[in-house]
Amino acid sequence: MSAEKLKSRTFRLKVWGENACFTRPEMKVERVSYDVITPSAARGILEAILWKPAIRWQITRIDVLKPIRWTSVRRNEVGAVMSPRANGLFVEEQRQQRAGLFLRDVAYIIHAFFEMTAQAGDDDNLRKFEEMFLRRSEKGQCFHRPYFGCREFAANFEPLSxxxxxxxxIDESRDLGFMLYDMDHSGEEPMPLWFRAKIQNGSVNVPLFNSTEVRR
Structure with missing residues (x-):
């Protein structure tokens, strides 16, 4: 089967919410968001609606629908992960107060398609998963509530046709610098991937996973 036949149609999903934080990994203490949603966060929203081993989502473009606005918040976080051997975690001893620079009142259109993977079975095909995604997204069904970077920042969604x-x-263009693209799990250790993100007339074009524009 040709590569073109393994590629689905392009879907457009509108997503929006009150707050978002797509954390810059170089910020070690405070949570500071990128200016717009990252491709990996966009992929996470799509996978919350439909994920199967037989398919892999590819983001192609992100339209920014609302002006980029910020809000500064101080919040309590737990500074430890409970060990499976531990009897519990005393939250008051591990509580940390951190400042965060978050986005507020966000809305995007995610343009994406999926490809069939080597794990696709004999009964798996593009049309099956295309119809499944449309049905689930139109009904608001998801495996877990999608979110904008942090689980408390819930994302609403609806398919566009x-x-x-x-x-x-938005009527804006700016260079966003290098942005986290996604994580590469093909090796022994996950490796971050990066790309040079730019808003051009309100849209961010996202390169393909195997593009030379994606750097390690």
Missing amino acids: GRIEDLKP
Whole structure:
């Protein structure tokens, strides 16, 4: 089967929410968000709606629908992970107060397609998963509630079809610098992947996973 036949149609999913934090990994103490949603966070939203070993999502473009606004918050976080051998975790002893610079009132259109993987079975095909994704997204079904970077920042979603002239990206262009693209799990240890992100007329074009624009 040709590579083109292993590629689904392009889907457009509108996502929005009150707050978001797509944390910059170079910030060690405070949580500081990227200016827009990262490709890995966008993929996570799609996988919350439909994930199967037989498919892999590829983000192609992100439209920014609302002006980029910020809010500064101080919040309590637990500074430890409970060990399986431990009897419990005393939260008051591990509580840490951290400052965060988050996004507020966000909305995006995620453009994406999926590819069939080597784990696809004989009964798996593009149409089956295309219809499954459309059905689940139209009904608001998901394996877990999708979120914008942090689980407390829930993401609403709806699929888009037909003409969407009323959903125009913001009239802005800027260079966002290097942004986290995703994590590569093909080796013994997960490795971060990066790309040079730019907002051009309100949209961020996302390179393909195996593109030379994606760097290790």
